[in-house]
Amino acid sequence: MQHTNASLTEEETHIDPVCGMTVIATTAAGKHDYKGKTYYFCGPGCMRSFQKEPEKFLAPDYKPSM
Numbered sequence: 509m510q511h512t513n514a515s516l517t518e519e520e521t522h523i524d525p526v527c528g529m530t531v532i533a534t535t536a537a538g539k540h541d542y543k544g545k546t547y548y549f550c551g552p553g554c555m556r557s558f559q560k561e562p563e564k565f566l567a568p569d570y571k572p573s574m
């Protein structure tokens with residue numbers, strides 16, 4: 509074993525815009541491209557909600573809730 513960067517992970521994290529959870533890109537339940545940006549989701553339910561009404565979740569006054 510020759511790990512020179514043992515503590516460094518390449519896991520990219522994103523915020524699920526629907527519920528506000530932190531999602532790791534590689535383990536996300538789903539992702540969706542919208543207006544040139546990729547959004548990641550904790551579960552298929554969040555992804556479906558976003559796909560249905562993306563503008564609702566991207567509105568500045570939307571507050572993510574679990």
Ligand SMILES: [Zn+2]
Nearest residue numbers: 524527550554
């Ligand atoms: Zn979610």
